[in-house]
Amino acid sequence: MNNLISRAKELLESKTVNVVIGYEAGPTGLARPAFITDSAKADKLIYDERCVQNLAVYLTKAEVKNFGKMAIVARLPVMRSIMMLISEQQVIGDNLIILGISEDNSLLDIASISVMQGYIDKCDLGNPSKDREILAELNKMTPEEKFSWWQNQFSKCIKCYACRQACPMCYCIRCTVEVNQPQWIPVQANAHGNTEWHILRAMHLAGRCISCGECGRACPVGIPCHLLTMQLADQVWNYFHVHAGTSDKMNSVLSTYEPNDKESFII
């Protein structure tokens, strides 16, 4: 942590960056995002097991982009999100300093995007084990049981779109659900509208989700909606042998044809 603070101070004092995006402790003890622009305030940066939010979501936010050059505290999911954002041309890698954090909470020396790629390549890129276990249980269900399990979850949805807003990959300025001519997705938060929303969200993230679980963590009513995108991440791996966020030059799996694509899912 001291390494992180001194590195942040150094970057701000030398004006290498204008802001360091990291975590601070809030009044209730929760870790939350912090935007440090003054090196004198860098001491409030923390890094521990409470720091789980995927900070990459801020890289495409207008008021944060206004800062110009920035540094971001990044553990693996944040690094993978950054890779996706670069490959989708939402973020310019050169404008970003990565303050990488390893599995054991120590500061990594990530001098470039290719060094970051080297680090990512050495990591386990599947879904987190606790989610893998739940998915395995869900996959034992019949399609009918699974549908009713999800219907029960979706019935709680209030359409606050915290899942969308928390996701670094949901950066569209105008989301499909906000288009009403024609109205693709019903606005109302009922069984019909909620089911369509969650299926749409998951499909738009297939091959793009880096399994950070942020959507499920953000949900105020406790819908484990991250399991939907994680399930698709698994399927993308099975069919195309691709993990999202592993290179800054990825093609989108679902909109790219390769002659050797498996086509076993076409009935």
Added chain:
Amino acid sequence: METTRKLIRKHSLELLYKKLSASNKVYAPVTATDKQVEYKYNPPFSDVTFDHIRSTLSVKNLVFPKVENLFIFSNSKTESSITDVNLNLLPNVVLWGSHPCDNAAFDILRSIFCWDINDEFFSKRLEKVTVIGLACHTSDDYCFCTSTGNAPNSVKGSDILLSKLSGGDYIAEFITAKGSSILASSPELFENETEEKAVIAVVNTKFSHEQVTEKLQTAFEHPFWVENSLRCIGCGACTYVCPTCACFDIQDETKGKEGRRYRSWDSCGFGLFTLHTSGHNPRHVQSQRWRQRIMHKFSYMPDRNESLGCVGCGRCSSACPVDMNISEQLEALQNI
């Protein structure tokens, strides 16, 4: 007016619950998971929680549902017709065990929905609700009811207010005629009050809402808003869990020659909320939307509705995925 106070034993409370369930829909809180407390219609008494600090959602759904039909329409070659929703068919509802902050919110909602014209959908629903409130005996860091003019044992908005005694029985205070009619119909369930004192949560005052309102008069352009909302991701969680947020969207949904017009919750946290057809958006960045949320509740509403738009339940802060802690921000605003 002096209110009547009676003692009700825990086992009599169960009898009262069952009696009320027989002729009403009873809307009561149950613990769904370790983090979620949900209100349900007619849950078994054994599932009803008396110890929750706050339910995940507020109870505004009772008077302002997340989706509500306004009318049904149909078209044929020769005529169009509109059918109103029959609000007289709404059932009687007993709201059971809701805390004073949530109950105080009904008056605030009324000041919005019936500000100039009477919103029938809201007021007919409210007429049907009897509130059996539960004073708070526990609280947490998110609670700040006392900073908004409420209290953990405030009777505002309740027809009956229950307060827990240290032995596990309850004091029932009868506030309104609706509340007294329950006593009149079941006198056998109540006993005379004893000396035993109720256990009431301690909620320290964090800020003076009068001072906040005054500071906001000149704070519109203050850098505070950008500095303190950079982390806001612009979801509607705070709005939708809030007991007093009342904004809604109106949509038509048609299928073939029939359709319905409905209203559903909307949030000033969304960019789309103020987007003009021209493409111009007067609140084009999140800090302006966050400012609107605080200004509306602590400046515009005191000015226009003569009430704060906040009851201090702390739900917005506890639901926020990025810890936008409203009482912390109001405390800071008081001193800018």
